[in-house]
Amino acid sequence: MKPTVKTLTKSLTKMSLVTLSATVLWSCSAEAPSRTAEYAVQGLYSAVLSDDGRSSVVASIQHGGSYWDNPRGERLYNWNHQQGEYTPLISVDIDPSGSFALTGGARTLVLWNTSNGQSAGFWNTPGDVRSLKLTQNGDLALVGLDDQTARFFDVKNGGIKQTLRTGAVVRAVDVSPDSRLGLTGDDNYKVILWDMQTGEKKHEWTLNNRIASVALSADGQYAFGAAQLGNAKIWSTVTGREVLDIDTGALESRNVTISQAVFSQDRRRLLMGTVNRRVSLLSISTGEVEKTWDLHLKDTTRPTGARVLALAFGTGGKYFAIGSNGYLNELQ
Numbered sequence: 001m002k003p004t005v006k007t008l009t010k011s012l013t014k015m016s017l018v019t020l021s022a023t024v025l026w027s028c029s030a031e032a033p034s035r036t037a038e039y040a041v042q043g044l045y046s047a048v049l050s051d052d053g054r055s056s057v058v059a060s061i062q063h064g065g066s067y068w069d070n071p072r073g074e075r076l077y078n079w080n081h082q083q084g085e086y087t088p089l090i091s092v093d094i095d096p097s098g099s100f101a102l103t104g105g106a107r108t109l110v111l112w113n114t115s116n117g118q119s120a121g122f123w124n125t126p127g128d129v130r131s132l133k134l135t136q137n138g139d140l141a142l143v144g145l146d147d148q149t150a151r152f153f154d155v156k157n158g159g160i161k162q163t164l165r166t167g168a169v170v171r172a173v174d175v176s177p178d179s180r181l182g183l184t185g186d187d188n189y190k191v192i193l194w195d196m197q198t199g200e201k202k203h204e205w206t207l208n209n210r211i212a213s214v215a216l217s218a219d220g221q222y223a224f225g226a227a228q229l230g231n232a233k234i235w236s237t238v239t240g241r242e243v244l245d246i247d248t249g250a251l252e253s254r255n256v257t258i259s260q261a262v263f264s265q266d267r268r269r270l271l272m273g274t275v276n277r278r279v280s281l282l283s284i285s286t287g288e289v290e291k292t293w294d295l296h297l298k299d300t301t302r303p304t305g306a307r308v309l310a311l312a313f314g315t316g317g318k319y320f321a322i323g324s325n326g327y328l329n330e331l332q
Contacts, residue, residue, distance in 0.1 A: 030278060030294040033321075033329035037073040038298075039066070040326030046309060048101075050094045053312035053320035055114065056328065057101050059089030065103050067114060070320065070328060077117035081105050091132045093141070096177040096218070100138025102155060104129035111138055111155045121155050130171050135179040142182050142196075144170030150184045152196060162199040166192060172213050176220040181237060183223055185211025191225035193237055203240040207231050215270075217263040222284070224270065226258035234270070234284060244284060246272075251280055251289070262311045271319060273308025279321050279331060293331045295323040 040060040047058045049070075056068045057079070064086035065079035081087040081103070091104045100120065101112045106128050111121040120138070127147030134141050134155075141155045150170045152162040164170075164184060172185035175196065182194040187210045193203040203223075209230035216223055222243065226232035232246040249255045251274065260273040269290070270282045277295040282288070295306045306323030314320055319331040 030292040035330040047322040049312035053314040095134035095138040136177040142175040144173040185214040217267040277306040
């Protein structure tokens, strides 16, 4: 029996909702990765996968940033913000085309060309970087900061296109590939959808704790937000109405934090990862969790856990995830 989460179906009675939740607790079982590769010995600060899962950027605790060819398991470039030093990279991203990557240090941004590994721009930020996301071809970047703003940087030419004032630390951001919509998650429990052309709010939603992760579908039709140890929802960006209420307690028998989420290109499924190494594939139309995996642990006799840092949909029924313990996981 497939595990399920609560959907917004008015005809469900309270008793049936309890039954659905109970089904999750009793039927949920996770599979192991089909293949793993170690990218860092001491673990990672942050990581990102390209949209097709074929490349990745990881920010090692020990050796700074690096760019990888995932099918070959080969490190192509080492990336740091100062020569001779290993930069603690708070957040990293690869643009939807895969042509550029962005790395964020405490108060610095560096744009990189993935074809030759060379720097394409270096910028300072007015606050400490908490999260970042690139638009198509790496033209612009939405950067969440601890100064209670998200800034829309022109990372190729310099300058700030928009300053989005949230009133709280912005820990999670996403932006549509065409740069029209931005999404922020902050410490005021708010998920806010922005018109990036005008800098105006389009919709605002409230969850029950600080926001841990947000995501936009590639076509900008759906927005996702998850609270730390709290609830998670999907909304329509057109109407602002709730599409799905995800019971995070049903995912692992207790409330968990969804640390990463990514929509499939057809926005029919959502791939979610938690701070407790669990990855779940959710059908948005039915609200069913179709499959679950647990990330690889380096030492099963002394497990230290692994936060899911990055996710991607591959081809041929494959999915990819990177854990904070430094391992790339191929899932089937």
